[in-house]
Structures are given as C-alpha cells and as structure tokens.
Amino acid sequence: MEIKAFKKLNNLIKNGTFVSWKKSLVAVFIVVTFCASLTLTFTCLAATVYNVGVAGSGDVTRVHTFDNDPVSIVESVGIDMSEEDLIAVTSVNGGDNSNVTVYRDGHTTVTVDGAEQLVETSGTVEKTIADAGIVLYPDDDINVNLHAIAYDGMEIEIDRAYTVYVEADGRTYDYVTTGCTASEVVSDLGIAMADGDEYSVPADTELKSGDTVKVLRCSYAERSAVEEIECHYAVVPDDNLYEGQTRIIEEGTNGSRAVVYIDKYLNGEVVESTEKTSEILTEPTEGVKAVGTKVFSIKSGAVPISKLTLPADLRFDEKGLPVNYDYYIDGVATAYCGGGITATGRPAGVGYVAVDPKVIPYGTKMWVVSLDGRYVYGYAIAADTGGFVEGGWADMDLYMNTESECYDFGIRGVRIYIL
Numbered sequence: 001m002e003i004k005a006f007k008k009l010n011n012l013i014k015n016g017t018f019v020s021w022k023k024s025l026v027a028v029f030i031v032v033t034f035c036a037s038l039t040l041t042f043t044c045l046a047a048t049v050y051n052v053g054v055a056g057s058g059d060v061t062r063v064h065t066f067d068n069d070p071v072s073i074v075e076s077v078g079i080d081m082s083e084e085d086l087i088a089v090t091s092v093n094g095g096d097n098s099n100v101t102v103y104r105d106g107h108t109t110v111t112v113d114g115a116e117q118l119v120e121t122s123g124t125v126e127k128t129i130a131d132a133g134i135v136l137y138p139d140d141d142i143n144v145n146l147h148a149i150a151y152d153g154m155e156i157e158i159d160r161a162y163t164v165y166v167e168a169d170g171r172t173y174d175y176v177t178t179g180c181t182a183s184e185v186v187s188d189l190g191i192a193m194a195d196g197d198e199y200s201v202p203a204d205t206e207l208k209s210g211d212t213v214k215v216l217r218c219s220y221a222e223r224s225a226v227e228e229i230e231c232h233y234a235v236v237p238d239d240n241l242y243e244g245q246t247r248i249i250e251e252g253t254n255g256s257r258a259v260v261y262i263d264k265y266l267n268g269e270v271v272e273s274t275e276k277t278s279e280i281l282t283e284p285t286e287g288v289k290a291v292g293t294k295v296f297s298i299k300s301g302a303v304p305i306s307k308l309t310l311p312a313d314l315r316f317d318e319k320g321l322p323v324n325y326d327y328y329i330d331g332v333a334t335a336y337c338g339g340g341i342t343a344t345g346r347p348a349g350v351g352y353v354a355v356d357p358k359v360i361p362y363g364t365k366m367w368v369v370s371l372d373g374r375y376v377y378g379y380a381i382a383a384d385t386g387g388f389v390e391g392g393w394a395d396m397d398l399y400m401n402t403e404s405e406c407y408d409f410g411i412r413g414v415r416i417y418i419l
Contacts, residue, residue, distance in 0.1 A: 070100045106152020110134060113160050121150040129156065137161060141178040162209035166191065169215070181206055182213045191215060198266060216266035223263050223273070226281065229255035233289040241292025242371060242415075245330060252287025255280065296321075296415065297373050304378025305400070308351035311365065311379075314419065320376070322367045325417040330371065331395030333414040334388065335406035342384035351379060354386035354397035364418060368398065371413035 061077045074081065082105060110119045110129060119132040128150035129136060136142065139161030144154070159178035166173040168191050175185050183203040186193065196218030199205075207213065231252030241247060258279045264272040298320045317323050340348045344362050353368070360366075360382050368377040377398050386397035396416065400406045 073100050108150050108152070108154040108156055110156045110158065112158045119156075121152060121154070123150065124148065125150045125154075125156060129158075134158070139176050139178070164207045164210070165212040167212060167214045169217070177207070179206065185213060186215060194218065196220075196264070214267070219265045221263050221265065222276070223261045225259050225261065227257055227259055229257055229280070229282075229284045231255070231284040231287055233287045235289055235291050237293045238290035239293050241290060242294045242296045242330070243292050244296075244328075245292040247290040248287065249290055250288040253285045255282045255284035257281055296371070298369060298376055299373045302374065302376045304376045305398075306351035306378035306380055308379045308381065311419065314367075314379070321369070322417050322419065325367070325419050327418050329395065329416040329418070331414060331416060332393070332411060333368070333370075333377075333396040333398050333409075334386075334394050334411050335398045335400045335409040337400045337403055337406055344383045346383045348384065348399055350399055350401060351381060352383035352399055353377075353380045354384035354399070355382040356388075356395070357382070357385060359395070360416075360418075366419060367417040368396070369415055369417075370409075371415055375409060375412065377414075 063073055063077055065073060065076065067073055067076070071081075106121050107118050108121050108128060110117055110132065112134065117132070119128060119134075122128050122131045124146065125142075125144050125148050126136075126146040136146075136158065137160070141159040141161070143157040150156070161176050161178050164175050164177060164180070164185060166175060166186055166189055168186070173189050173191075175189060177185065180188070181203065182199045182201050182205045185207065186199070193215070194217070198216045198218065200212075200214035200216060205213075231254050233248075233252055236249065238247065258281055259275060260277045261273045262276050263270045264274070296319075302320075313324065315323050336354070338348070342348055342352055342354075343357075346352055353366075355362075355364070362382050364382040366380045366382070368380050369375065370377075380398070384397075384399075386394065388394035388397060394411070396414065398409065400409065
C-alpha cells in the first residue's frame with residue numbers, strides 16, 4: 001500500500017509546480033517525520049509482548065514487557081542480585097508461560113545412604129554434588145533432576161546402588177538395587193514361585209549389599225515307617241530312696257506301630273513331616289517304678305572335709321546344699337590317701353579327687369556329700385584318675401589325710417553336684 005504522503009510529494013514533482021525552497025523544506029520535514037512515526041507504530045505493533053513471572057525470594061511478580069533479556073527483566077522488578085546468584089529461565093516467549101527464577105547463593109543438604117552433609121550450591125544439582133566431591137554412579141538413585149538448579153535449602157537424597165544375589169534352580173543371579181526385599185528381587189528377575197516354594201529368608205527382608213536369597217523349591221513324598229510306642233510306668237512311692245531317685249520294680253515293654261508320613265522337601269531336604277495313617281502292630285505293656293520320697297539332708301554339725309577356697313558365686317540353701325549347680329549325679333565313692341602327684345600334675349591333697357575323666361572331665365568343679373548325710377566332703381576339683389576306672393564299680397575316689405579317715409568312709413553312696 002502506498003503512503004499518501006509519498007503520493008502527495010510525487011504529484012508535486014510530476015506537475016512541475018514550483019514552490020519556494022522554504023516551503024519545500026517544510027514539506028520534506030513533514031513527510032519524513034510522518035514516515036518515521038508510522039514506522040515506529042508498525043514496529044511496536046509487530047513486537048512481542050512477554051508476560052513473565054519473576055520469582056525471587058518469595059512471591060512471584062508478573063511482568064508485561066517487550067524485553068527478552070532475563071537479567072534486564074529481573075532488574076526491572078527491583079530484585080538485587082549478587083555475583084554468586086543464578087538465573088533460571090523457562091523460555092522467555094510471548095504469552096503467559098514464561099518464567100524467570102532467581103536462585104540465591106546458599107547451601108543444600110545432601111544425604112547419601114542416610115549420611116547427611118551440608119553443601120554449597122554451585123549451579124545445577126549435578127555440578128553442586130560434583131563440586132562437593134560426591135561421585136554419582138550410574139545405578140544410584142537421586143530424588144531430584146540433575147539439571148535442576150540447586151537452590152538454598154534444597155534437600156538432595158542419594159541412594160547408593162549395590163549388588164545382591166539370588167540362587168534358584170542351580171543358577172546364581174546378580175541384581176543391582178538401591179533397596180529391595182527378598183520377594184521383590186525374585187519377582188523382578190522373573191523367577192516364578194510355585195505353591196509351597198519358600199525363600200531362605202522372610203519374604204519382606206530388606207536386603208543389604210552382598211546378601212544372598214535362595215529360592216527353596218518345594219516337593220512332597222510319602223514315607224512308611226515302623227515306630228516304637230513307649231511303655232508307661234505306674235509309680236509307687238519308696239521311702240528307702242531319696243527324692244529324685246527311682247528304681248524299676250517291673251519292666252514294661254514297648255509296642256510298635258506302622259506309620260505313613262507325607263514329607264515336605266525344600267531343595268531336597270525334609271523340613272516337615274505330616275502323619276497320614278497309623279496302625280498299631282503290638283500294644284505296649286505297663287511297668288512299675290518306685291520313686292524315692294526320703295528327704296535328702298545333711299547331719300547337723302557336719303563340717304566340710306575339703307578346705308579349698310570356695311568359688312565366690314557358690315550359694316547354699318538352709319540344708320547346706322548348693323543351689324546354683326548344673327546337675328547332680330548319685331553314685332558311689334571310695335577314699336584314698338598317700339600323697340604323690342595327680343594325673344593333672346597337681347600335688348595330691350584333700351579337695352583334689354580321682355574320677356573317670358570320660359565321665360567327669362579333669363578340672364570339673366563339684367560339691368560332694370554322702371547320701372546318708374554323715375559326710376560332707378565339700379568343694380572338690382577333678383584332678384586324678386581313680387584305680388576303679390577299669391572295673392567301673394565306683395564313680396569317685398575322695399582324697400583323705402589319713403588311712404583311718406579312708407577306712408571310716410569306706411564305700412559310700414554320694415551325691416555329686418556339678419557346679
């Protein structure tokens with residue numbers, strides 16, 4: 001479209017109409033000014049209007065501007081920036097979807113496998129953690145975008161990847177993870193679990209680096225067996241026996257039965273047996289057993305023969321018998337004297353007794369009393385081998401100071417408390 005001002009000037013020239021030079025100069029000035037004004041108007045109409053959201057230290061300020069320089073836009077809303085601050089731009093384009101964000105220089109918290117450290121921000125997340133000397137490996141998990149700008153107060157969490165192993169069907173699988181349960185890793189590897197199959201650890205176990213999960217394959221099989229049926233004993237009291245002692249009056253006989261079991265196997269090992277059927281083959285017969293009722297006690301005024309220093313933790317009841325012992329043996333003891341060196345290299349002496357080391361090992365600490373309550377040998381240590389061992393007719397040989405003491409003791413029933 002031709003500009004009318006230009007048309008008017010052209011017509012003057014074509015018609016040869018002459019005007020004074022002053023009038024011509026004024027006409028030219030008017031035309032030039034008008035053209036410049038039209039040019040500016042069309043340029044402004046053609047320029048893009050930017051509707052930009054500027055986020056500084058809090059609220060977002062909306063800016064309508066022709067300027068597409070982010071720094072100028074930030075300055076136009078009065079946000080002061082230091083040399084360490086950063087600007088992030090989400091496309092300064094025409095319309096309402098443009099954003100300019102000012103990220104203040106500051107610190108971010110970086111947590112690596114639960115270990116927390118404070119790190120100075122330096123641009124993107126990737127650069128910030130790299131500048132802090134933190135290496136990010138390919139399989140590690142991070143909770144933020146590496147290309148995002150690290151801002152003051154940002155919380156970055158990194159979970160290190162590690163390897164766990166799965167053994168299934170004769171094969172071992174490697175699995176890289178940042179955290180998973182036994183069932184999750186088996187499922188992720190595509191290993192099918194049939195009914196009855198199990199894991200070597202609970203399914204919800206959180207696996208750690210280097211852990212191995214075994215898939216235990218289940219199978220079932222029938223098994224037949226003939227088993228004894230234990231006989232029962234009728235109990236009768238006997239005041240000639242001490243409490244805790246028993247004597248068989250009439251032997252009972254065990255019976256038998258045929259049983260069919262269903263055995264459950266995991267990876268070839270029986271882990272459970274369920275009884276399917278049972279049939280009595282022979283019935284058991286009942287026996288009779290005497291149980292002692294005689295109270296075991298120590299004769300009043302009985303003084304321990306052994307003078308060995310007692311263990312500091314040894315305690316006694318009101319009857320003078322130890323209360324903190326492992327178990328006791330009711331047996332037969334003899335006595336000897338004469339000095340010499342014991343089998344363990346100790347000098348023979350009262351308190352160091354002879355035993356069958358296969359039954360009572362050397363060094364065993366004991367408390368010995370006679371079953372009739374007349375003798376309290378007291379604290380003793382197994383240190384020698386008795387001459388009775390070959391015959392097996394006694395359980396202990398107690399060392400005494402004199403032959404007369406040995407004769408007085410003779411052969412006597414004893415209760416041996418193993419401490």
